[in-house]
Amino acid sequence: MKLEGWAITAWIAGLILLALLILFGLSGWSPTTITSGIDATGRCSLLLFSVAFTASSLHRLWRVPLTTWTLLNRRWIGLGFASSHFIHLALILSMSLAFPEPFLSRQSMGQWVFGGIGYGFVFLMAVTSSDRAQHWMGMKSWKRLHLTGSYWLWTVFLFTYIKHVKQGPDWLYLPLLVFTIALLPIRLAKQLPPRPSLGTAA
Structure with missing residues (x-):
């Protein structure tokens, strides 16, 4: 059975919830x-975001079955990211209510505002991830929302892992920071001419 469509989002959300229950x-x-x-949910969100963020670029650079599948299912992977990130938010709110200190004292107002705007983008991008929303908004406005939101979220991940690297341990968070930084040139690589599919004659 080939995994496609809503099943991708359902499997992502289900596996994350199952892991948390365990x-x-x-x-x-x-x-x-x-x-x-x-x-854990933060790292999961980063991974899912990275797939949706770079899907079109990777498909343009390497047209193989995996990148084709990723591009065709980017919407559902993106909704899986939204599911993961709202589960992440639920845990943050649970921590804030059940065990507020020293958790809240370690968070700056800037983090809440910057991250809160990020969640606003996640919500808007999720509820407009449909052909009907594209038609209602118009493709130009739809693309503007999703482009702005994706780069805002990339910036949120960037500053999150910069902060984590400062706090340590470096061996855990430095690779995640490097990974996050690397997403930007990969995303921008979509401007390059596409490579021919594997097996295509030169």
Whole structure:
């Protein structure tokens, strides 16, 4: 069975929720386990975002079955990212309410505002991820929203992992920061001429 469409989003959300249920079932509900869940869903969101963010560029550069599948299902992968990131938000709010200190004192107002705008973009991009929304908004406005939102979210991930690298441990967060930075040139590479498909005669 080929995984396509809504099934991709459902599998992503289901697996994340299952992993969290296992985590909290084995380790209990505590600041440590919630923090682990926040970190894990954040990394999961970054991975899913990276796939949606670079899908068209990778397909233009390497037209192989995997990149074709990714491009065709980018909408559903993006909705999977939205699911992951709202689960991430739910854990942040749970931590803020159940164990506010020292969690809240470590967060700046700028983080809440910058991240909050990011969640606004996630919501708007998710609810407009349909052909009907494209028709209603007009392609120009739709593209402007999704382009602005995607670069805003990339910037949120960038500053998040810059902060994590400063706090450490470097061995964990520095590769994630490098990975996040690398997404930008890959995204911009879509401006390059497309490479021929594998097996195509020169």
